Amino acid sequence: MQFHLSVVLGYLDPGSGSFIIQILIASLLGSALMIKAFWHRIVGVFRRDNPLTPEESQDQ
Amino acid sequence: MSKVRNRLAGSFRDPSGHMIAVDGRLLRQVNHIYQSHYDRFMSSGLYADLTRRGLLVAHREIDIGDLADPQAYKLIEPELVPFISYPYEWSFSQLKDAALATLEIQKKALAQDMWLKDASAYNIQFIGYKPVMIDTLSFESYQEGKPWVAYRQFCQHFLAPLALMSLKDVRLGFLLRDFIDGVPLDLAVALLPWHTRLNPGLMMHIHLHATAQKRYTGEGTVPSAPSRQTGVSKQGLLGIVDSLESAVRGMHWKPDQTAWADYYQGDSYTDTGTEHKQALVRQFLDQSKAQKVLDLGANTGLYSRIAADHGRFTLSADFDPGAVELNYRQAVEQKNANLLPLILDLANPSPSIGWNNTERESFVDRCRVDCALALALIHHLAISNNVPLSDVAAFMASLTEWLIIEFVPKSDPKVQTLLATREDIFSSYTPEGFETAFQEYFTIIRAESVQDSDRQLYLMQGRGTPPS
Numbered sequence: 001m002q003f004h005l006s007v008v009l010g011y012l013d014p015g016s017g018s019f020i021i022q023i024l025i026a027s028l029l030g031s032a033l034m035i036k037a038f039w040h041r042i043v044g045v046f047r048r049d050n051p052l053t054p055e056e057s058q059d060q
Numbered sequence: 061m062s063k064v065r066n067r068l069a070g071s072f073r074d075p076s077g078h079m080i081a082v083d084g085r086l087l088r089q090v091n092h093i094y095q096s097h098y099d100r101f102m103s104s105g106l107y108a109d110l111t112r113r114g115l116l117v118a119h120r121e122i123d124i125g126d127l128a129d130p131q132a133y134k135l136i137e138p139e140l141v142p143f144i145s146y147p148y149e150w151s152f153s154q155l156k157d158a159a160l161a162t163l164e165i166q167k168k169a170l171a172q173d174m175w176l177k178d179a180s181a182y183n184i185q186f187i188g189y190k191p192v193m194i195d196t197l198s199f200e201s202y203q204e205g206k207p208w209v210a211y212r213q214f215c216q217h218f219l220a221p222l223a224l225m226s227l228k229d230v231r232l233g234f235l236l237r238d239f240i241d242g243v244p245l246d247l248a249v250a251l252l253p254w255h256t257r258l259n260p261g262l263m264m265h266i267h268l269h270a271t272a273q274k275r276y277t278g279e280g281t282v283p284s285a286p287s288r289q290t291g292v293s294k295q296g297l298l299g300i301v302d303s304l305e306s307a308v309r310g311m312h313w314k315p316d317q318t319a320w321a322d323y324y325q326g327d328s329y330t331d332t333g334t335e336h337k338q339a340l341v342r343q344f345l346d347q348s349k350a351q352k353v354l355d356l357g358a359n360t361g362l363y364s365r366i367a368a369d370h371g372r373f374t375l376s377a378d379f380d381p382g383a384v385e386l387n388y389r390q391a392v393e394q395k396n397a398n399l400l401p402l403i404l405d406l407a408n409p410s411p412s413i414g415w416n417n418t419e420r421e422s423f424v425d426r427c428r429v430d431c432a433l434a435l436a437l438i439h440h441l442a443i444s445n446n447v448p449l450s451d452v453a454a455f456m457a458s459l460t461e462w463l464i465i466e467f468v469p470k471s472d473p474k475v476q477t478l479l480a481t482r483e484d485i486f487s488s489y490t491p492e493g494f495e496t497a498f499q500e501y502f503t504i505i506r507a508e509s510v511q512d513s514d515r516q517l518y519l520m521q522g523r524g525t526p527p528s
């Protein structure tokens with residue numbers, strides 16, 4: 001199935017290659033982020049002196 | 061009587077809306093085509109969250125009145141930033157902080173099922189030390205499965221120039237002046253050192269990205285539909301954004317701190333002379349009652365801070381990327397909201413660029429201040445760069461009403477150094493010649509000798525409003 005870029009996109013030309021590279025790396029980077037988040041949670045359990053990241057502190 | 065409305069020359073790319081000047085006010089027209097995205101952006105809490113965090117300029121909706129444009133859905137009046145600057149005028153850390161702000165905004169948007177439809181460096185401006193997005197119409201509803209439409213733009217506007225500045229030469233940031241859509245990735249690949257292929261972020265987002273661009277150029281189609289199954293999942297997209305953030309955070313550039321730390325010690329002033337000069341600058345600024353100040357040849361911003369510390373908005377411009385970098389870092393450390401360090405080569409100020417030469421204005425077109433500081437500068441312009449004194453005076457008069465300027469005579473060691481390797485062809489470079497040239501455009505209000513030196517510090521007021 002062919003998919004015309006112009007049908008679905010806004011005013012920017014995203015570039016065919018820039019679309020395809022994202023499709024190629026997304027699964028890898030998505031999984032890496034999940035592992036990273038999991039790891040931070042594990043480390044967080046053992047680091048009670050600083051339970052919140054600056055971001056979380058700001059959110060409160 | 062109908063009001064005068066002009067679309068700004070640089071605001072034409074996005075059909076969602078554009079900036080217009082209405083009787084001297086800057087407004088943003090939101091078009092019907094963008095209505096659903098705008099309403100969602102405002103009602104989802106994203107707008108409130110981003111403005112509360114200082115990541116987006118706030119705006120108020122105003123009466124659309126007799127706006128004749130049938131495309132118009134709303135008219136909004138954004139808070140104005142004190143000065144519009146461009147990425148090729150930013151130091152390394154300014155571009156890096158602008159990149160991180162863009163990614164932060166993208167993450168906040170995705171949390172509300174929206175995303176950025178563009179990631180242009182021109183959408184970020186600095187309010188003092190803080191990068192803030194100024195394009196309210198950059199947000200649209202997220203579509204599951206679709207890759208990020210602004211990915212290429214982010215890589216070209218931010219990642220590639222940062223990598224080049226950090227890993228090759230900081231002056232490559234000036235490429236952004238030649239390439240208004242950001243540094244082409246194949247050019248970045250050609251210039252970056254080979255070892256950048258070993259950096260996972262740069263390998264994917266620049267090297268592989270450039271290869272994919274080359275392979276699929278002009279195809280207009282992708283092999284399969286980027287649907288929920290075959291496209292980019294939201295988790296995948298968050299992974300891409302996180303990876304871009306890591307790549308940006310991983311890039312560093314350190315100017316030669318000692319060269320600039322030594323500068324003020326080596327500026328041919330004794331401690332008494334420096335203190336006296338600072339006191340005079342303070343007095344002259346007070347006398348001018350200026351609110352908006354431009355410090356030309358600011359180095360790391362010692363005298364700019366005298367202006368900014370009294371609540372005046374101060375542009376602190378220097379041609380050296382290292383000095384501007386140190387100036388910006390200090391502004392961040394001090395949370396200085398009144399000081400904006402910028403890279404500016406007075407011998408070649410930022411030109412007008414883009415479509416019709418009007419998309420991005422020249423520095424001179426953007427800059428009109430109440431008072432300019434030109435300290436220890438005149439000899440660089442008149443002797444190093446051969447600019448006639450009358451031309452320097454005319455240039456200053458086009459920028460400012462008040463001028464605090466230091467005359468550095470030929471007897472000064474700094475001028476002696478400049479003349480040591482060249483013929484002295486500057487017969488009119490004398491205190492008298494200087495005063496005569498400037499009095500054509502300015503009235504000399506005060507002239508004081510700086511203690512322990514041969515230098516003179518002047519406070520001058522323009523003779524009239526320069527032609528616009």
